[in-house]
Amino acid sequence: MAKGAPARGSAGSGRRTLVAGNWKMNLNHLEAIALVQKVAFDLKPAELEKVEVVFLPPFTDLRSVQTLVDGDKLAVGYGGQDLSPHGSGAYTGDISGTMLSRLGCSYVVVGHSERRTYHHEDDALVASKVLAAYKHGITPILCVGEHEDVRAAGNHVEHVLTQLEGSLAGVSAEQAATLVVAYEPVWAIGTGRTASAQDAQDMCSAVRGQLSKLFGDSVASGIRVLYGGSVKAANAAELFTMPDVDGGLVGGASLVAEEFVGIVRASPAA
């Protein structure tokens, strides 16, 4: 039984399943066009209505993806993998929320474990990025998750909930209503070691419980909580059927059209 509140289950919850493909630092703009075309043309309009499909390419591919999605009126979304906490100015290498928004991005990943690890992003910085996303009308996909040693020590729930609260500092209930959270155990990312469906459910439920404390039950019940970490077509159905798992943030498997389509089709909503 789900521990989070309220435990209504993804299928009957009114939360639309979201499957987002995080390409990380892969694919040039030509490969990007080919992949989006293949996925979007393979999926039927009815499937795309039931499951929200989002592409998260590198910044350098965004313009190509935008042109394709707009030109062919594809029923898919797209977004960035990170954004600057700053609005504009002398921040070499940064990409602002305004820039993403002008490229038609509706989502942005914030606080991915790879940025927390390789770029030393802490919860305070992540929170400022979440706020920057909201300022520009972009929905943040906030990533949280524990390293293997934390889970082995039995501190994973506390760790993730602390990370969640810290990364949402300054966010209002009104803003949180559109939030997406992705629970990604770091030990499952790119390793082929997927969390069990029950472990994913337990953490996503705990995340929803914490969101309830922060923003109230009615806001928390509408927030989509995704699972990420070695999601594949073969394990997606089991994961996405869990009541508090509202879809997936997919890395490696999102680079292969057939596999990504298989993940979307594995959703009980599709």
Ligand SMILES: O=C[C@H](O)COP(=O)(O)O
């Ligand atoms: O953002 C996506 C996650 O890091 C999962 O990556 P993965 O599906 O390659 O394990």
